[in-house]
Amino acid sequence: MVYNRVETLDRTFAALADPTRRGLLARLADGPGTVSHLAAPLPISLVAVGKHLTVLERAGLVDRTRTGRTVVCTLHAQGLADAAGWLASYQRFWDDRIDSLHRYLIREHP
């Protein structure tokens, strides 16, 4: 595992520890959205949502692309895959029915 990956895992798990951010990811799983659109249903300010999106971006979980004056956010699953890959190394502790090929792919091609 590349050393830099450790810091990324830190950021990824820390990003996932907040329910607002997990909610944003769940929303983005249905498709891209602008910052305003993502913030609209939430009970916090637009500024706070912007900060959450910055955290998610630094964790490698979302991409932000500015087009004009709006910023469209999309799910960037690499961070999620990294976190899942780390957890997969512990899968034997709770799941006997493991797909060995899947584990092999995670391990050999992270």
Add this chain to the structure above:
Amino acid sequence: MVYNRVETLDRTFAALADPTRRGLLARLADGPGTVSHLAAPLPISLVAVGKHLTVLERAGLVDRTRTGRTVVCTLHAQGLADAAGWLASYQRFWDDRIDSLHRYLIREHP
């Protein structure tokens, strides 16, 4: 999923966000250990390790059982399984890559 699980997910992901705690889990994957034993190779105080273990216990990731004056810690994978379960709902966002890699391996290395 039970509603209360959300707070547990918060604690679980937050616990996993610290490299010292991930190291403790990796160590515990090889078998149980006392607090002193777990702390010995680490460059921080025993007190700090004890706090980390409290965090891991509250996150449902380790069990602590006192026997005499020593406390033996064991991996409790339910929290890890919960986190992996949450991530699994996003697996379709990166599984395509795994599938194509699988097809590549089958095609190039039959």
Add this chain to the structure above:
DNA sequence: TCGATTGTAAACCATATGGTTTAGTGTTGT
């Protein structure tokens, strides 16, 4: 052009986190 819209930056606040040192509570071995 100019006001409205979209988003970020800055400053601020309360609380949480990760570490320390020092005390304290049991437990063990001699």
Add this chain to the structure above:
DNA sequence: ACAACACTAAACCATATGGTTTACAATCGA
């Protein structure tokens, strides 16, 4: 009995986090 051991609790400190309000920059539409 009692000193050493294993761990936890308490107090403390520096920094991080999640939220606010206000200010700012950039873009769009009329």
